Amino acid sequence: MEQLALLAPAPGSEAWCARFNELHVDLGTGDARYALRLARQRADLGVVGVDTCLDHVRGHARRWPANLALVQCDAAALPDALDGRVNRISVNFPYGRLLTGLLDGDEALRARLGAVLAMGGGIEVRINASALAGTGHSLATAEEALSNVCRCLGCDSVRCRRLDAAELRRFPSTWAKRIGFGREAVAIEVVGGCRVDGAPGALPP
Numbered sequence: 115m116e117q118l119a120l121l122a123p124a125p126g127s128e129a130w131c132a133r134f135n136e137l138h139v140d141l142g143t144g145d146a147r148y149a150l151r152l153a154r155q156r157a158d159l160g161v162v163g164v165d166t167c168l169d170h171v172r173g174h175a176r177r178w179p180a181n182l183a184l185v186q187c188d189a190a191a192l193p194d195a196l197d198g199r200v201n202r203i204s205v206n207f208p209y210g211r212l213l214t215g216l217l218d219g220d221e222a223l224r225a226r227l228g229a230v231l232a233m234g235g236g237i238e239v240r241i242n243a244s245a246l247a248g249t250g251h252s253l254a255t256a257e258e259a260l261s262n263v264c265r266c267l268g269c270d271s272v273r274c275r276r277l278d279a280a281e282l283r284r285f286p287s288t289w290a291k292r293i294g295f296g297r298e299a300v301a302i303e304v305v306g307g308c309r310v311d312g313a314p315g316a317l318p319p
Contacts, residue, residue, distance in 0.1 A: 133160065134159060140205075161181060214249060240302070242282075257302050273305045
């Protein structure tokens with residue numbers, strides 16, 4: 115597997131960010147299928163897939179759109195070039211340190227997410243029920259914890275809902291489809307929007 119372009123610490127990363135009208139950061143991007151779909155939908159959207167390991171990414175870098183960059187780092191150590199520039203953050207079906215950091219209120223993680231999020235930005239988090247095993251959380255308490263993350267990031271609009279098997283199978287990520295065909299095919303989705311100039315932020319669709 116040929117590793118795709120890294121946004122950091124490669125020189126010129128701020129110039130890369132400045133090329134786009136908006137930036138979307140996909141945390142725990144996995145095989146980057148979701149990030150790739152976003153990048154192909156809008157050429158003016160810079161998409162940054164972030165994961166601590168990029169071994170699951172497949173494909174030749176030259177075949178990927180120029181508005182997609184992958185960064186191998188911890189979510190609490192996002193590149194400084196992203197500060198104040200990110201319009202939307204997505205976290206789809208995380209596990210491990212990213213999952214527990216969101217659920218248990220990791221201060222370093224929250225601070226870093228807050229630093230990169232632009233005014234009027236938003237965050238969307240989806241967590242499957244089976245991932246909660248061993249975390250001490252139920253779907254209800256996880257929903258509450260994620261809502262609190264949204265509020266800590268300045269979101270004044272928060273929407274929570276459950277995703278059933280059919281929705282999981284339709285969701286454009288490899289892992290979501292696996293969950294959708296599994297025994298415990300249910301997940302929660304928490305979406306937060308932030309204010310712009312005192313007006314409520316728009317919730318991502």
